Amino acid sequence: MNRKILILLSLLLISSSAASQVIKIGELNSYKVFPAFLEPYRKGMELARDEINASGGVLGRKLELIVRDDGGTPGDAVRVAEELLAREKVDVLMGTFASNVGLAVSNLAAQRKVVFLASEPLTDKLVWENGNRYTFRLRPSTYMQVAMLIPEAVKLKKKRWAIVYPNYEYGQSAAASFKKLLSQAQPGVEFVAEQAPALGKIDAGAVVQALGDARPDAIFSALFAADLQKFVREGNTRGLFRGTAVFNLLAGEPEYLDTLKDETPDGWWVTGYPWSEINTPEHRKFREAYQKRWNDYPRQGSVVGYTAVQAVAAAIRKAGSSETERLVQALKGLDMQTPFGMVVWRPIDHQSTMGAYVGQLARKDGRGVMVNWRYADGAKFQPADEEIRKLRKE
């Protein structure tokens, strides 16, 4: 017994905390729980790091990524973040995927007074109700992505809507925002059915049947990943989508769209990332560099990972230092170039104005693609500042 403990302790004591002249980004994410999104994400990050270091680093210092798996649970993630802070002495925390993990790490960042750049979690609460001084979020939030779909939904003038979403915070707030925004824009709209299957466990046949029984003119869905695939296949077989307009958050992202292949439903309105067709100079540069480096095409995750690292570098450049309080000041109102164009980090709620592409799904050579797409600039899909101030309680 004694020897066992001794071995344990000696292993514990092996630590590495040599201070050096590099800038350390402590990145934690659920790499093994959401690999479909996060493997491209990691490639995006590494591309950005290499580009930055090849051009001399930041303020003459090399940029180092210290990447950790957060195990996918808030409890483990907080411990991993503590490790990055206490042992690795990172300058900035970055990452997280699921909303509960993002909120937990953001909460720790406020306690330990360190900047946390939340790259991926979508929950509105991260920058509103639970927003804090040290947390900044890159991706367009659930609210923003819903708001991006609203103009098209209003144009169709459909009266009877059915809603389906995974039963957790992202789905719930997507559904709530959609109902609120559509009712405001189109008074008299009716919501005739609402289905909230458990995440990852949709009973697609029964759900499709129940939605069809309500005879909706249009459907709003926040499903993604395996739930979306099951829903699409059942809906196709059972003819749910014939003559019904469908709006689906995130379904245009390659991570989810590419798995649908020849099942891709025609004409759905989605948010996503038509990587092969965006030919702005900044995106073309990114795409070519990514394909050259990885011999693979970029996914949504690649753009997020790439931009997150670039954002940290830009903030440190602007601050002239990696010291926390100066970084916070620098990030507020920071504007930077991204593969999606110029983005501003809003001082009011620390949300970046990175947008998403809104368009329709179509099939091309047995693959799903986005057509009729346009870029929806995140700056245009925000509630009034007054509302945000109320939510942030600052």
Added chain:
Amino acid sequence: MSSSAVLLQLLNGLAGASSLFLVAAGLSLIFGVSRIVNFAHGSLYMLGMYAAVWLAGRIGFWAAVPLAALAVGALGACIEMLLLRRIYRAPELLQLLATFALVLLVRDFALWAWGPEDLLGPRAPGFAGAVEIAGHAFPQYDLLLIVVGPLVLAALHLILTRTRWGVLVRAATQDREMAGALGVNQRWLFTGVFTLGAALAGLGGALAIPREPASLAVDLALISDAFVVVVVGGLGSITGAFVAALLIAVIKAFCIGLGYSKLTLVVEFVVMAVVLVLRPWGLLGRPQAEVRGTWTDAPLARLSRRGATAVGILVIVLAALPAVPDQYLLVLLTDMLVFALFAASLHLLMGPGGMASFGHAAYFGLGAYAAALLFLLLHWPMPASLLAGSLAAAAGAAVFGWFCVRLSGVYLAMLTLAFAQIAWSIVFQWDAVTGGSNGLVGIWPQQWLSSRAAYYYLSLSVCGIVIVALWRIAHSPFGYALRGSRDSPLRAEAIGIDVRAMQWSGFIIAGLAAGLAGGLFAFSKGSISPETLSVQRSVDGLVMVLLGGVHTLTGPVWGAAGFTWLQDFMARSVEYWRAALGAAILVLVFARWRFSA
């Protein structure tokens, strides 16, 4: 709902029941004969899916289905012969630990072999379209599935009643020592049953690919459903599994049809709780035959003088640790201490109490949430919140335990799981109070406790004192009464011990301690979310106790520390860290039980 809608939802339910049944039947067979709670059954199903999608792209769907089933069956045979066969005689539940390790290995294997993206399989040729039923389009493939379930049931029934092998399987299910005494070669019987069970899981997975994509999250999503079906039907009863699958799938379909889709989160566990309370052995199950002579519990040894000295020295070392420059050590040790307390509380139930709980996280989570809510909403000070939190957990344990002590063995374990899942779903759904799936944030201790070292000392003293108290309880008159109730309920009652009251008190004390651990956890992380009372957390607790050894006094504490450290270390240093963790657990299992077969 219109009558045609009712008909269609009924058909949906039937189709769902068939796929559920295929998995549950295999699980039930394996448990019936070998008494192994096969955690890896969902992983076998997942492998069936991946194998079928992969094969279907090469040799077509219909050839891929049987081939995938055969391949998974063959893998099952290997697992049985190379792994499980060596530990049948180990203390019960050590096999569970081995299958848990397999889950970790298989998932990372699938990620490595087939990549991170979900794979949507082809539609089944010949059954790709829909037929019109009562004015609605209904998938042809679902009709096929509706037929497959009863066909497999009939086939299994024939095998079990009409073949010699089936008779032996039934004999072993009823009394495996007697079957052995009559000269039945148990080795091959066990191998055969495990192979058949695995093949059924593989078949279930292969048949599912026209309806759902092969994805890495399937294993755990499925295994709890399958367990529920097996237990509701009655362990070892194939017909029971079929009835239970029908019941649950149809109820789910109607929840969705009637617009109560949110209930699907928990409805199967509600069904299981109700069934177990009313029928302690499931719908068609029979009381479990006692397993004789495999293993008898040596009495729990007291802490020896040397052991006590070692623990004393350890405490002094731990108290001196904040002097070390690496502050992360304190964070990690705080986690270890919290989980050590959690494991020690579970151990009181599993060791001296003889009651395996698959839902111990419920009390951990209740303690965490109660403490957090009192702290955030009523602004109670931290110590009062912690105390009240653990009392709330004890109250929860009192309610759940009251029902659970009326059962025994795996049924008891599954009822604890059902209650834990119900508690989890309430926390998950009750947005206004618990913050729903996002949870609660801003749960930080007062200024003077907020440094890592201060909080570490708090955890060290609280966990240390309570763990020692739990150790002492094991050798108090109450602890002896608990142990007596475990080893021989009849004799215990004969000498005047109220067995159920003892077991119930065991639940309450364990709940109290687990709740305290939960509260400490909440204040150390600053936030909590429903994962604190998820199945995963319960399973982690089980793994910690089993790693350390159920029938040792201090083992679970080392188990908790070791597991937490391993997880932390592997996640940081190894790319496929879950597989590495699984491999490490397997090594430990075998180290604990040196190739005995």
